[in-house]
Amino acid sequence: MPRATNAPASRERRKRVLDSAKGYRGRRSKLFRYAKDATMKGKYWAYRDRKTKKRNFRMLWIQRLNAAVRAEGLTYSRFAEGLKAAGIGLDRKILSDLAITDEAGFKNIIGQVKNALEKKSGETKKKQAA
Numbered sequence: 001m002p003r004a005t006n007a008p009a010s011r012e013r014r015k016r017v018l019d020s021a022k023g024y025r026g027r028r029s030k031l032f033r034y035a036k037d038a039t040m041k042g043k044y045w046a047y048r049d050r051k052t053k054k055r056n057f058r059m060l061w062i063q064r065l066n067a068a069v070r071a072e073g074l075t076y077s078r079f080a081e082g083l084k085a086a087g088i089g090l091d092r093k094i095l096s097d098l099a100i101t102d103e104a105g106f107k108n109i110i111g112q113v114k115n116a117l118e119k120k121s122g123e124t125k126k127k128q129a130a
Contacts, residue, residue, distance in 0.1 A: 061096040068099035072110045082113030085120045 014032045021028060021035035028038040066076035074082070083090070088109060090098075098106045 058092065061092040064096040064099055065092060068096075068106065069110065072107070074110070074113070078117065079110075079113055082117040082120075086112045086116035088112065 017032060017036050017039055018029070020039050023029065024035070024038050027034045029035060062076060065079065069076055069079040090109075095106075095109070098109070
């Protein structure tokens with residue numbers, strides 16, 4: 001009895017891998033063995049770097065905010081403390097965008113933050129005195 005090779009399914013599987021490796025250079029796009037490895041690595045990097053992208057953007061927003069806030073005489077950590085004290089619930093992405101596009105609005109937010117920080121420091125001094 002002849003050996004069954006399941007040719008249609010095997011051919012379809014190889015074709016699917018080679019189609020997904022389209023655009024790779026050299027044997028990585030032409031030969032199944034190398035295309036399989038290349039696509040597996042590509043999927044691994046894509047999954048990993050979707051997480052890394054979020055991390056990188058968060059760092060970028062914080063750097064932008066730090067630079068914008070330092071120009072106003074605050075540090076980023078004091079700014080974050082003041083945001084919480086003022087009850088401003090904007091996230092870093094929106095604040096960073098405001099710092100770049102709407103300087104007047106961002107200065108208004110910084111004014112609110114400074115007032116909240118002064119109010120907070122005044123309350124702690126009263127508690128220490130009592």
